[in-house]
Amino acid sequence: MQGLGGSVAQLWRLGVLQSSILKGLCCKHQATSRFNGVCREGTRFRADVMFQRIQHYVGFFDSEIEAAHAFDQKLRSLCPDDVVRLQKSLNFPTKREVSLFACQQERRERALQKSSERASKEEESFCLLQARFMASPQALTHEIVRVSGSSRVDAILQIQNSAAGIPLQLKSASASGTRQHVFSFAHVCGYDGMLVVMIALGHDHMWAAEGACIRQKTLCITLGSDRDRRLRVRNIGTTLEKCFRQREVYPLLSLREAKFRCSQTNKVEEQAHSLLAVVFAGIGFRLERAVGHASAVDSFLIGGSCELERRVQEKASNLSKRNRYAINLWRNGGTCGPRPYRESEFDVLLAAILDDGCLSGLFAFPSQVLAKHGLVGCKPKRLVLHPTWAMAGQEATRRRHAWQLEYFVDLRSWSGDTTLPTSICSGLRRLMHKLAP
DNA sequence: CCCACCTCTAAGTGTAAGTC
DNA sequence: GACTTACACTTAGAGGTGGG
Incomplete structure (x- = not known):
């Protein structure tokens, strides 16, 4: 109130x-x-x-x-x-209804805070693993590579600078309340072919199990129990190296394959990111995934004369059943419904237009432009994208969406595995010029 | 054509309920 | 009573559908 x-x-x-x-x-x-x-x-x-x-x-x-x-x-x-x-x-x-609404908002804030903390924990568990591995002699010959994005593979262990390694799934748990000696790892089954590494946050304990051997959804480890002794990792380097040699249990996976071990929805996102990264590399820019899920943006676009770093919100759309491309301009979330983006949360919104797995075009909207059109900073909205070949039928609607074309590059003449045609490069450079602060 | 509401699949945490 | 497991709750993004 x-x-x-x-x-x-x-x-x-x-x-x-x-x-x-x-x-x-x-x-x-x-x-x-x-x-x-x-x-x-x-x-x-x-x-x-x-x-x-x-x-x-x-x-x-x-x-x-x-x-x-x-x-x-x-x-x-x-x-x-x-x-x-x-x-x-x-x-x-009524007064009561308004106070209920306030309670909901507080709950929402707490939930978002928790979500952010959870993301930090995921990152923390990876750092713990990495730190312990780096202290082992195996770090001289092998490396742990983080798999970004929404993949079910969190990291892969490979021989340094090689193309493939064994997939690792990291799980973290904190001891809670009076049960400081009990760690409960949720969603641990369904990781056949992967090594599940369980990390106790705030402690120096680590356990590992072959994914195919875990049958239960939650694995509870009590310090001093049989399971603790059986699964406890004393030397992470030795454990990982031993698993690396068991090819029949842990088949090798390339980083690219690992990234696509995700849900269909996230595949769309991942596919778009990979293709966009190639496109921007063609004009000397780097599109790099933000490290960990804790970041407020999806990636960073780096390059240009001063090596500027722009915070990027990435979106992707396939042609829907209604024969159009659309992206959701909101973060999902909980009891109070979707949450709109704020203008200050990112610098550029990259929207990939996908057709049968190929990148047909891309929009790069500065956040100020989206704000100007009332698409960020107010309420959650869905933006229907109108690339040159999918203009609206009615003249008035075409005029209303014409502003989008200023921030569009048609990529249909690029096959995906060749160098970018000159016309696309110049279009992209023009677009990057518009994105300059 | 736009908007609101919904589904789907992925994740982690805390706790109630079940088992030994 | 200690230990183990499932479930409810929360988050995420893409996309479908029907009403206005």
Whole structure:
């Protein structure tokens, strides 16, 4: 309730403000009322509630405030869930409803904080493994390479500068509460052909098991137990080298193959990143994955005259069943729904247009341009992309999306495994010039 | 055409419930 | 009572669908 003061007048203002902001943002038609669920018809105001895909007629009213109150009343009767009701934007939330909303936001903040901490733990576990490995004699001949992105393979162990190695899955766990001697590793099954390395954060303990031999979903290790003794890693270098020699158990995997060991959804993302990296390399730029999941951006684009580093948010889209390309401009998340990007969160948004696994084109939008068009910094939006060959049918819509073409490069003349044609290189350089701060 | 809501698959943490 | 396991909760991105 901070800043609201709790007075009815302030709550009223909040309601009006919320609904008018929402109206302005989400309604493409001319709004006929500043309240949700209310529209003017002739000299009177009509209220309707859309709930669970059913439109509920409320009635006609002489004033829009009356209609707005009637909308709220109907919504409360249809929807008993306070949070869902608030997401549907009541015009005049009660004091209690506003405080519930505040609680939800606090929960959300805590959840996001936890998520960020978890990402740091993943990174910490890799650093621990790396540090212990570097202290072993095997580090003179072998190396552990981090597999970035959403792959189910976290790292691979290979002979230095070779093309393939054995896949490693890292799991981390912290001891909690009074059970400081118990470590519970979740989601440990389904890693056939990989070595599962379990790391106790905050302690100097490490265990390893052959992925194919783990049958349970969660593996619990109690210090001093049989399992602890059986799986405990005393010397990570020796353990990894021994596994490296067992080719029949741990087949070798290249870094590229490892990156594509992920869900179909993440394959789209990974494929786009690999292709974009090749394209930018063609004009002397490097597109490098941000290390670890804790980073606020997907990658960094480095290059140009001053070796500038731009923070990049990457998106990819295949042609959808509706015959169009679209990207989601939000972070997913939890009980309060999707969260929009902030203009300050990244410098450039790279959107890859994919067709049958080939990169047909790319958009590179500066964050300020997206903000100018109301696509970041306000509410979660989906951006329909219009490359030159997929322009909108109607002239008015074409005009509305014309700005996108300024930030587009057509890549259809590039086959993917050859050097970039000169026309594409010059287009990319022009685009990079626009992205300069 | 835009928006809201939904699904899918991936992950880690904490804890309730089951087993020995 | 100690140990083990499953589950509910949270996060992520891409994409499908129906209403307005």
